Amino acid sequence: xxxxxxxxxxxxxxxxxxxxxxxxxxxxxxxxxxxxxxxxxxxxxxxxxxxxxxxxxxxxxxxxxxxxxxxxxxxxxxxxxxxxxxxxxxxxxxxxxxxxxxxxxxxxxxxxxxxxxxxxxxxxxxxxxxxxxxxxxxxxxxxxxxxxxxxxxxxxxxxxxxxxxxxxx
Numbered sequence: 218x219x220x221x222x223x224x225x226x227x228x229x230x231x232x233x234x235x236x237x238x239x240x241x242x243x244x245x246x247x248x249x250x251x252x253x254x255x256x257x258x259x260x261x262x263x264x265x266x267x268x269x270x271x272x273x274x275x276x277x278x279x280x281x282x283x284x285x286x287x288x289x290x291x292x293x294x295x296x297x298x299x300x301x302x303x304x305x306x307x308x309x310x311x312x313x314x315x316x317x318x319x320x321x322x323x324x325x326x327x328x329x330x331x332x333x334x335x336x337x338x339x340x341x342x343x344x345x346x347x348x349x350x351x352x353x354x355x356x357x358x359x360x361x362x363x364x365x366x367x368x369x370x371x372x373x374x375x376x377x378x379x380x381x382x383x384x385x386x
Contacts (some may be wrong), residue, residue: 218245218339218343218344219246219345220246220248220251220339220342221247221248223247223249223270223339224249224251224266224268224269224270224271225242225247225249225250225251225269225270225271225272225370226251226252226253226259226263226266226268226270227239227242227250227251227252227253227273228252228253228254228255228256228258228259228270228271228277228282228346229254229273229277230254230255230274230275230276230277230278231303232254234274234305234330235252235254237289237330238294238305238330239252240273240334240336241330241331241335242335242336244332245332245335245336248288251266251268254277255277255280255285256273256277256280256281256282256284256288257279257280257284257378259273260285260288260289260295260296261286263294263296263297263300264296268297268300269300269301269303270300270301270303270339270342271300271301271302271303272302272303272305272326272335273285273287273302273303273304273305273350274304274305274306274307274318275288275304275305275306275313276306276307276308280326281338282304282305282306282317283316283317283320284320286302286304286317286320286321286322286357287320287321288320289302290320290321290356290357291321291335293358299349301323301324301342301346301358302321302322302323302324302347303322303323303324303325303326303339304317304322304324304325304326304336304341305325305326305327305328305365306325306326306327307327307328312375316330317374318360319355319360321355321357321358322357322358323341323347323357324332324338324341324342324361324367325338325343326338336377346358346378347359351359
C-alpha cells in the first residue's frame with residue numbers, strides 16, 4: 218500500500234491523541250495529514266481540502282464523532298458523503314459501536330491505538346472497500362461484513378436497487 222498518497226484528516230478534541238496519531242501516520246509513510254479539534258472544524262477542512270480517510274474520536278465536544286459522521290453522510294451540503302471514516306474510541310460498548318455503525322462509520326479502532334491497528338484499518342478501507350447503500354433511514358457503507366446464506370429478507374447485495382456501488386478514492 219502506498220501510504221504516501223493517502224490524505225488523512227484527524228479529528229479529536231485531545232491534542233495529545235492527535236499528536237500520537239500524527240506520529241503513527243508519519244511513521245508508516247502518510248505525508249498529508251490535516252487536523253481538527255471537533256466535527257464542525259473537520260467539515261470546514263473537508264470543504265477546502267481533498268481528504269481520502271477521516272479518523273475521528275467518538276467522544277468530543279461540542280460535536281461528537283457520531284454526530285459528525287451523521288452530518289458527513291446525510292447533510293445536503295456535505296463536502297464528501299462517501300469519505301471513509303475510522304472511528305477511534307475507548308468506549309467500545311456494543312451500544313456505542315452500534316450507534317456509530319448506524320451513523321455510517323466504515324471501521325473501528327479501539328484505544329489504546331497502535332501502529333498495527335492503524336495500518337489494518339486503513340488497509341481495510343483501501344483494499345476492501347464496502348459498497349455504499351441508501352435506504353429510507355440509512356446512507357453509508359454496507360454494514361454486512363459477510364454473506365449469510367440463511368438470509369431471508371427482501372434484498373440481497375446484488376439485487377438491492379438502492380445500492381450505490383463502492384466509494385471512489
